[in-house]
Amino acid sequence: MEALLIIGALALFIVFQLKPKRKASKPQTKSKPRSAARKTRAPRQPSTPPPRKTRTDEDVITGKAWVIDGDTIVINKTHIRLSGIDAPEMNHPYGRNSKSAMIALCKGQIITATIEAHESYDRIVATCTLPDGRDLSAELVKLGLAIDWPKFSGGKYKHLETTDARKKMWRADAKQRGRYNEAKHG
DSSP states (O other), X not given: OHHHHHHHHHHHHHHHHHSOOOOOOOOXXXXXXXXXXHHHSOOOOOOOOOOOOOOOGXXXXXXXXXXXXTTEEEETTEEEEETXXXXXXXXXXXXXXXXXXXXXXXXXXXXXXXXXXXXXXXXXXXXXXXXXXXXXXXXXXXXXXXXXOHHHHTTTTGGGOOTXXXXXXXXXXXXXXXXXXXXXXX
C-alpha cells in the first residue's frame, strides 16, 4: 500500500514538472481613448469597385470527377455545381438515375470546369465539358435526367429537354417556379 502511495506521489511530481510553464503577461500600456483615435484618422476615401477579371487559368479546373449527384461533381477537392440545369435530388424520383448517368459520362474522363462568377450552397458554379467538347449539362438534359433552369441559363438548354422531362421531375420544376418548399415537403 505504501508503495502505491509513493508511486502516485512520484507520478504527480513528474506531471507537474513536465507541465509547460505560463509566460509572464506583458504590462499593459495606456492607450488613447477611442474618441481621440477617431479624430486622428484620415478621412475615408470612397471605394472603387475592383476591376473586372478576365478569364485566366485560375478560372478553369481540370481533372477526374467524383460524382455527388446529378448536378454536382468534385474535381481536385473542389465541389462544383453544373451551370444552368437542375437535376433531381438523390431522394427524389429519378435522382439515382441522374447520378448514374453522370457517373457513366464522367468515368475515366478528364473534365474541364470553366468557373462562373457566383456560388451556390458553398459550391462553385461552372460549365463542365468532356474532353471531346460536349457540355455535361447539355448531355444530362438530352437524356431527360435534368431540366433547364432559365433563371441561370437564360434558356440555353430548354430546346434539349425531352417532352416528359418536366413531368418526370415535377419537384425540380416546382422548385424553380417557387411552388415547392423542400423543408415543408421533405
